[in-house]
Amino acid sequence: MNHPHDLRQPLLTDLEMRLAGIADRARAADEAGELPPENWREVVDSGYPQMFHPVTLGGLALDGVTQARAMETLARACPSTFWSATMSVLVCVKLISTHGNLDDHRDLIGSLIDGRRLACFAVVERTSGSDPGTYATTVRRRGDHWVVDGEKSRVTNATSADVAVVFARLPEHGDGWCYAFVDLGQERVHTYDIPHLGLRAMPWGGIVLDGAHVHARDVVPLRLERLSDAMAWGWLFISIAAIAIAESALDCAVRHARSQVAFGRALGHMEAVQSALAQTRVEIDAARLLAYRCAWHRAQGRLVPDLVGMLKPYATEMAVRATSRAVQVLGAHSLTPGNPVERLYRDAPMNVIGGFASNRLRDLVAGQIGLPPTYQPFDWLDGTGLDLDPRGLTGAAGT
Numbered sequence: 001m002n003h004p005h006d007l008r009q010p011l012l013t014d015l016e017m018r019l020a021g022i023a024d025r026a027r028a029a030d031e032a033g034e035l036p037p038e039n040w041r042e043v044v045d046s047g048y049p050q051m052f053h054p055v056t057l058g059g060l061a062l063d064g065v066t067q068a069r070a071m072e073t074l075a076r077a078c079p080s081t082f083w084s085a086t087m088s089v090l091v092c093v094k095l096i097s098t099h100g101n102l103d104d105h106r107d108l109i110g111s112l113i114d115g116r117r118l119a120c121f122a123v124v125e126r127t128s129g130s131d132p133g134t135y136a137t138t139v140r141r142r143g144d145h146w147v148v149d150g151e152k153s154r155v156t157n158a159t160s161a162d163v164a165v166v167f168a169r170l171p172e173h174g175d176g177w178c179y180a181f182v183d184l185g186q187e188r189v190h191t192y193d194i195p196h197l198g199l200r201a202m203p204w205g206g207i208v209l210d211g212a213h214v215h216a217r218d219v220v221p222l223r224l225e226r227l228s229d230a231m232a233w234g235w236l237f238i239s240i241a242a243i244a245i246a247e248s249a250l251d252c253a254v255r256h257a258r259s260q261v262a263f264g265r266a267l268g269h270m271e272a273v274q275s276a277l278a279q280t281r282v283e284i285d286a287a288r289l290l291a292y293r294c295a296w297h298r299a300q301g302r303l304v305p306d307l308v309g310m311l312k313p314y315a316t317e318m319a320v321r322a323t324s325r326a327v328q329v330l331g332a333h334s335l336t337p338g339n340p341v342e343r344l345y346r347d348a349p350m351n352v353i354g355g356f357a358s359n360r361l362r363d364l365v366a367g368q369i370g371l372p373p374t375y376q377p378f379d380w381l382d383g384t385g386l387d388l389d390p391r392g393l394t395g396a397a398g399t
């Protein structure tokens with residue numbers, strides 16, 4: 001989108017130029033199923049990681065809308081690179097700088113912002129997804145150190161990250177939880193790749209923590225209710241990934257509708273085609289405005305769970321509709337590998353499920369309009385009445 005009178009425009013135009021190589025490599029990266037190392041280098045050199053942080057952390061202290069526009073610029077270039085980079089330089093840095101101790105964690109934060117290290121946020125487990133009450137990974141004190149046991153799964157950057165922010169139980173604090181900042185380079189950790197439909201170049205997989213060591217200063221106690229504060233940074237960036245994917249799909253569809261001739265005129269003359277693409281235009285802009293609103297508040301320190309709860313379902317499901325309409329307009333071209341719409345059509349649904357399924361976030365909106373909660377927290381490990389064994393789904397109901 002063009003913003004000719006905007007003082008931030010030169011910064012964003014410069015970012016777009018610096019990310020041009022990433023855009024050129026997006027198709028090859030998808031085909032190879034991995035990110036070329038130069039993508040990460042170019043992200044770091046572009047100044048993108050600094051854009052989300054205050055001057056005290058070496059950041060540029062940009063306003064939320066400019067941050068959102070910078071995110072969309074990278075997501076337009078390559079959604080897989082965007083996911084991988086933003087998970088580390090936005091979500092993980094916010095987690096560590098908000099919940100950690102700046103004296104202890106300044107070096108870690110600095111190494112993530114300047115690209116010496118990559119981080120992942122490990123929450124979900126192999127048999128547990130949307131409901132944190134079902135997570136079993138535990139951090140315990142053993143002698144003079146702490147150890148982490150468990151398995152995290154479907155984690156962005158799992159196979160490439162140097163450090164993980166692991167969300168885990170902390171029995172030492174009763175029913176408590178914590179973030180543990182775990183060095184993934186140690187022997188007691190192994191990671192594995194999980195093949196995936198879309199965002200194929202994004203590293204994604206599992207992390208097995210088998211008595212992994214973690215320093216006491218890197219175990220930060222946390223109340224379960226505060227998990228969503230951090231997840232909301234994820235919901236915002238995932239929504240922006242969806243908006244970028246929808247915009248790219250619309251571009252392809254408009255170009256095709258203007259150039260493909262059928263029944264003696266360009267496809268774009270057909271009312272059904274016009275209506276589909278005009279509807280996509282409206283929905284992208286509505287999602288983008290909501291994203292700007294969320295980003296503006298979040299950058300000023302407000303959590304706005306209600307706004308993010310509206311944004312993620314709307315933006316991510318909108319992108320699935322937008323890419324599906326693009327497929328309709330392009331016809332068979334868009335169903336062949338190598339066509340950009342084929343890739344966007346696979347990328348879009350990843351955002352619906354990633355970082356908590358969009359369905360689940362409608363709870364936040366329902367609460368905001370005064371409806372009683374449907375969600376009942378329960379603790380899988382304390383017995384749920386479902387007769388399931390969390391250690392392997394081997395209980396009566398699981399056999």
Ligand SMILES: Cc1cc2nc3c(=O)[nH]c(=O)nc-3n(C[C@H](O)[C@H](O)[C@H](O)COP(=O)(O)OP(=O)(O)OC[C@H]3O[C@@H](n4cnc5c(N)ncnc54)[C@H](O)[C@@H]3O)c2cc1C
Nearest residue numbers: 121122123124129130154155156350354355356357359360
């Ligand atoms: C692209 C991508 C990136 C990801 N990156 C990470 C990561 O970096 N770190 C990490 O820890 N995890 C990550 N995940 C995992 C992701 O967070 C989970 O897949 C997600 O939380 C849903 O869990 P699940 O897949 O087990 O589905 P389930 O929890 O089994 O849910 C299945 C379906 O049930 C419905 N549902 C569940 N709960 C509710 C509810 N309360 N209200 C209404 N409907 C509901 C939804 O339709 C949902 O899709 C990623 C996933 C994807 C796709």
